[in-house]
Amino acid sequence: MTKYIPVIGMEIHVELKTKSKMFCDSKNGLGLETEPNVNICPVCTGQPGTLPVANKKAIEFVQMAGLALNCEIARVSKFDRKNYFYPDIPKGYQISQYDQPLCEHGHVVLEIINNQETITKQIGITRIHMEEDTGKLVHPKGADHSLIDFNRAGVPLMELVTEPDIETGKEARLFCQKLQQIFRYLEISEADMEKGHMRCEVNISLHKEGEEKLSGTKAEIKNLNSFRVVEKAVDYEILRQTEILEKGEKVIQETMGWDEARGITVTQRKKESAHDYRYFPEPDIPPMRFMDEYVENLQRHLPELPDAKYKRFLEEYRLSKENAEVITGDKDLAEYFENVVSEAQEKIQSGEVKSDAEKVIKLAANYMVSELQKHLVKNYQTIKDVKITAENYAELIGILADGKINSSAAQVVLEEMYATGGDPSQIIETKNLAQTNDSGELERIVDEVLVKNQQSVEDFKAGKQSALQFLMGQTMAAAKGKANPGMVMEILRKKIN
Numbered sequence: 001m002t003k004y005i006p007v008i009g010m011e012i013h014v015e016l017k018t019k020s021k022m023f024c025d026s027k028n029g030l031g032l033e034t035e036p037n038v039n040i041c042p043v044c045t046g047q048p049g050t051l052p053v054a055n056k057k058a059i060e061f062v063q064m065a066g067l068a069l070n071c072e073i074a075r076v077s078k079f080d081r082k083n084y085f086y087p088d089i090p091k092g093y094q095i096s097q098y099d100q101p102l103c104e105h106g107h108v109v110l111e112i113i114n115n116q117e118t119i120t121k122q123i124g125i126t127r128i129h130m131e132e133d134t135g136k137l138v139h140p141k142g143a144d145h146s147l148i149d150f151n152r153a154g155v156p157l158m159e160l161v162t163e164p165d166i167e168t169g170k171e172a173r174l175f176c177q178k179l180q181q182i183f184r185y186l187e188i189s190e191a192d193m194e195k196g197h198m199r200c201e202v203n204i205s206l207h208k209e210g211e212e213k214l215s216g217t218k219a220e221i222k223n224l225n226s227f228r229v230v231e232k233a234v235d236y237e238i239l240r241q242t243e244i245l246e247k248g249e250k251v252i253q254e255t256m257g258w259d260e261a262r263g264i265t266v267t268q269r270k271k272e273s274a275h276d277y278r279y280f281p282e283p284d285i286p287p288m289r290f291m292d293e294y295v296e297n298l299q300r301h302l303p304e305l306p307d308a309k310y311k312r313f314l315e316e317y318r319l320s321k322e323n324a325e326v327i328t329g330d331k332d333l334a335e336y337f338e339n340v341v342s343e344a345q346e347k348i349q350s351g352e353v354k355s356d357a358e359k360v361i362k363l364a365a366n367y368m369v370s371e372l373q374k375h376l377v378k379n380y381q382t383i384k385d386v387k388i389t390a391e392n393y394a395e396l397i398g399i400l401a402d403g404k405i406n407s408s409a410a411q412v413v414l415e416e417m418y419a420t421g422g423d424p425s426q427i428i429e430t431k432n433l434a435q436t437n438d439s440g441e442l443e444r445i446v447d448e449v450l451v452k453n454q455q456s457v458e459d460f461k462a463g464k465q466s467a468l469q470f471l472m473g474q475t476m477a478a479a480k481g482k483a484n485p486g487m488v489m490e491i492l493r494k495k496i497n
């Protein structure tokens with residue numbers, strides 16, 4: 001059977017979080033406005049006689065993204081008018097960039113894990129340019145008119161176009177996730193897909209094995225508003241086109257959307273002839289020139305990026321790949337982790353914590369990825385909302401590492417700390433959770449348990465291993481979860497034999 005190979009390219013629009021809009025000093029409300037048309041002025045509503053002034057910060061943000069994505073930064077760049085008429089674009093044109101974008105020829109390297117095996121794949125970035133966002137049309141239900149909200153009109157919008165290097169839904173999703181991570185690290189955008197800060201479009205075509213890469217007809221999928229949907233829509237579209245081609249039919253060039261309820265891509269419109277936007281240089285904004293020193297300075301001031309941080313966390317803290325990935329996946333979580341590590345190191349140096357640094361750091365990471373993450377997910381919160389100070393978190397981990405409380409008690413303490421921001425030592429005292437390492441006390445409890453559970457003792461002696469686990473559970477419960485599990489096991493074995 002003929003094998004069809006998917007060729008996927010993406011176009012990604014990202015709203016930048018500057019203070020003001022792209023070409024005027026109206027506030028960039030980032031869609032958080034509670035009223036329509038509050039952050040507007042004569043410029044962004046396209047009044048006659050107004051002149052645009054380019055937002056320097058927005059241009060800098062795009063260049064930072066370019067540098068982070070290994071692009072060449074143009075030394076000469078300009079704005080162009082993209083002419084088209086639509087009610088959400090009040091000037092009758094959008095200021096964009098045509099033949100001299102700010103950044104070109106970049107790439108991103110993805111790490112893709114397929115059944116235990118990790119492969120790396122490079123996705124080329126053709127260009128990144130700067131433009132302005134449009135207003136929003138609102139269609140009230142049942143009304144015979146539409147309304148327009150210009151709050152978003154003129155918000156700085158970065159457009160990124162990839163090379164057709166992507167081959168699966170998973171790669172498309174990983175690419176978008178990587179971009180979001182990088183933009184958040186750079187603090188140039190929240191890149192939240194659900195909120196429309198980051199919007200992804202996908203172009204997909206299939207070609208026969210051995211044929212030219214771009215010989216197939218492409219369909220475009222728009223309005224993909226989550227990572228999950230990007231992956232599902234791409235995989236679905238690959239299947240749909242494969243079936244068409246296998247039947248000997250032709251793929252139609254069209255724009256599609258994703259129908260979440262049915263889990264399929266649906267036609268939005270058949271592609272008419274290519275738009276002629278009559279691009280021409282924007283006469284109201286002079287071309288831009290960037291000196292080498294300016295670009296070098298931007299490069300020098302880039303923050304540590306996700307890949308570099310991930311590598312450093314593996315080497316410096318000896319974290320597992322999984323833990324390093326989760327922790328460096330969120331810049332704020334990574335920062336919190338590093339604060340915890342430095343607090344823990346102080347406690348070790350001062351002798352407050354007896355365990356060695358490697359053990360404490362590993363435990364801190366494990367608890368962050370499993371326990372803390374669990375509370376974050378449950379409460380729909382991020383690390384920024386967490387009341388637990390790095391110092392208190394380090395204290396809890398130190399107490400746990402030193403065996404002063406056991407793991408189930410630590411989870412109770414963490415839950416209380418999460419809710420109240422309280423001090424771990426105080427919580428342990430109030431809740432009386434300190435681990436019982438007193439062997440006399442534990443022996444007394446074990447004796448009681450053995451008397452009450454003679455049958456299990458017999459079962460164990462007869463070779464039933466699970467009976468020992470049962471007795472262990474009974475003892476831990478009798479000790480109200482405070483017993484040192486290692487000691488309990490030892491006493492149990494000794495007494496039974």
Ligand SMILES: [Zn+2]
Pocket residue numbers: 021024025026039040041042043044045154
């Ligand atoms: Zn304005």
